[in-house]
Amino acid sequence: MPVDANNETMTQIGIVGAGAGGAAATFVLDEALPDADVTVLEKSGGLCGRAATRRHEEVTYDYGANYVKDDDERVVELLTEQLDSDGLVDIPEPIYTFDEEGVVAPGREADDRKWTYRQGLTQIAKRLFGRTEATVHRRTRVESLRREDGTWSAVDTDGTEWGPFDVLVMNPPAPQTAALLQGADWESPVKEPLVEAVGSVEYRSIWTAVLGYEFELDVPYYGLVNPGKDHEVGWISREECKPGHVPDGESLLVVQASGPWSSAHYDDDPAENVAALADHAADIIDDGRLRSPAWSDHQGWRYALPEEGVETGPLDSAEQEGLYCLGDWVTGEARVHAALANGLDVGERIVNSA
Numbered sequence: 001m002p003v004d005a006n007n008e009t010m011t012q013i014g015i016v017g018a019g020a021g022g023a024a025a026t027f028v029l030d031e032a033l034p035d036a037d038v039t040v041l042e043k044s045g046g047l048c049g050r051a052a053t054r055r056h057e058e059v060t061y062d063y064g065a066n067y068v069k070d071d072d073e074r075v076v077e078l079l080t081e082q083l084d085s086d087g088l089v090d091i092p093e094p095i096y097t098f099d100e101e102g103v104v105a106p107g108r109e110a111d112d113r114k115w116t117y118r119q120g121l122t123q124i125a126k127r128l129f130g131r132t133e134a135t136v137h138r139r140t141r142v143e144s145l146r147r148e149d150g151t152w153s154a155v156d157t158d159g160t161e162w163g164p165f166d167v168l169v170m171n172p173p174a175p176q177t178a179a180l181l182q183g184a185d186w187e188s189p190v191k192e193p194l195v196e197a198v199g200s201v202e203y204r205s206i207w208t209a210v211l212g213y214e215f216e217l218d219v220p221y222y223g224l225v226n227p228g229k230d231h232e233v234g235w236i237s238r239e240e241c242k243p244g245h246v247p248d249g250e251s252l253l254v255v256q257a258s259g260p261w262s263s264a265h266y267d268d269d270p271a272e273n274v275a276a277l278a279d280h281a282a283d284i285i286d287d288g289r290l291r292s293p294a295w296s297d298h299q300g301w302r303y304a305l306p307e308e309g310v311e312t313g314p315l316d317s318a319e320q321e322g323l324y325c326l327g328d329w330v331t332g333e334a335r336v337h338a339a340l341a342n343g344l345d346v347g348e349r350i351v352n353s354a
């Protein structure tokens with residue numbers, strides 16, 4: 001076990017998943033427990049999970065979460081005061097609605113702030129981890145977990161063993177966390193109720209098409225939402241309303257299909273899905289040019305949005321054994337600010353129990 005400069009044993013903390021929640025917890029732990037050693041294992045090549053950003057030539061686009069709201073005071077303080085706020089930008093244009101027939105109308109109650117960064121939403125996790133001494137291992141997918149002699153260890157898909165950890169934090173969406181816990185080599189009365197509670201959180205899938213155009217759109221809104229959930233499209237937004245994302249003279253639509261459409265077409269030919277969603281966008285925005293994007297991208301989000309929060313009793317019991325779960329599914333609010341707030345909370349609970 002590693003020791004610090006005074007030859008004291010350091011608390012070893014393992015975090016599975018570098019989403020917004022995992023990043024916020026790491027930030028708290030690193031600040032409050034300078035003697036702890038925090039190791040983050042992330043399966044993908046990027047940080048910030050479903051708050052995801054890609055680039056195409058001069059274009060930057062958020063293809064998962066669209067923006068972060070200012071609904072939680074601590075998260076506002078985190079983003080505007082504690083972290084470097086350079087490049088944090090607000091989307092000024094409003095969100096309109098469309099109905100079952102695709103008819104657009106003004107009128108969704110405005111979010112006070114719709115924040116992203118000029119470089120995209122992944123900046124949240126990049127800036128949080130950047131303030132810590134934590135080691136973040138990307139492209140490291142945890143495949144199994146073990147509890148032995150009061151500590152946790154994890155094995156990734158390459159067979160590398162990580163740990164032992166005094167505390168293990170689980171950030172993946174509930175179904176992925178449940179699968180890892182189900183297979184864990186862990187003998188405890190806590191395990192079964194925990195697996196059952198985590199495994200029963202239902203999710204909505206979202207299939208996203210990203211459509212690039214070499215012309216500008218003249219419409220008064222940033223986003224269009226279908227509040228009745230009765231259209232095959234759930235959401236359309238314009239990345240050009242985000243400062244720094246799209247060069248002048250171009251447009252970029254992010255089109256998210258409804259839950260039922262996404263589930264039904266999840267494994268279909270992506271080119272056909274993109275074409276179908278471009279047609280819908282053209283009809284809803286009432287501009288035939290939108291049927292033929294100059295370029296496109298797409299992403300299927302199988303576990304896009306938890307439909308509810310987890311039953312918390314079994315999570316509290318697991319904390320007695322050094323196992324903490326965090327993320328939007330723990331709060332029941334499928335939002336970046338909720339995942340961040342939960343990460344801050346769980347980080348503080350770990351600090352208080354250390």
Ligand SMILES: Cc1cc2nc3c(=O)[nH]c(=O)nc-3n(C[C@H](O)[C@H](O)[C@H](O)COP(=O)(O)OP(=O)(O)OC[C@H]3O[C@@H](n4cnc5c(N)ncnc54)[C@H](O)[C@@H]3O)c2cc1C
Binds near residue numbers: 021176
């Ligand atoms: C299409 C879409 C649109 C959305 N729109 C909005 C929006 O406009 N506003 C908003 O606030 N929210 C929105 N959300 C929700 C928001 O993205 C999430 O609530 C938030 O990002 C969840 O963060 P998290 O830390 O809980 O989990 P995640 O972001 O899911 O992070 C979990 C991390 O764990 C990693 N992981 C999983 N399994 C393993 C494993 N075995 N080993 C290692 N790592 C693993 C994942 O790769 C991921 O990085 C949207 C989500 C989607 C998909």
